[in-house]
Amino acid sequence: MDIPLTFLTDDILREMDISQNNYFLLNKENARDGRNHYFHFEVSLLDFKTLVRQYRYLGND
Structure with a gap:
């Protein structure tokens, strides 16, 4: 992925809100x-x- 996560913050938060999740996944294909x-x-x-x-933010694993 060429776009840093800091520029995707609004998209990530919107998706977390829609899905009612308290986490997001950066998949192995993009890491x-x-x-x-x-x-x-x-x-x-x-x-x-x-x-x-x-x-x-609580942390990552």
């Missing part, structure tokens, strides 16, 4: 080391009216 990487987050709903969520 430089050829391994799957899971990035885990804690998700908090801040406002029920506007459905604003806060994501806190």
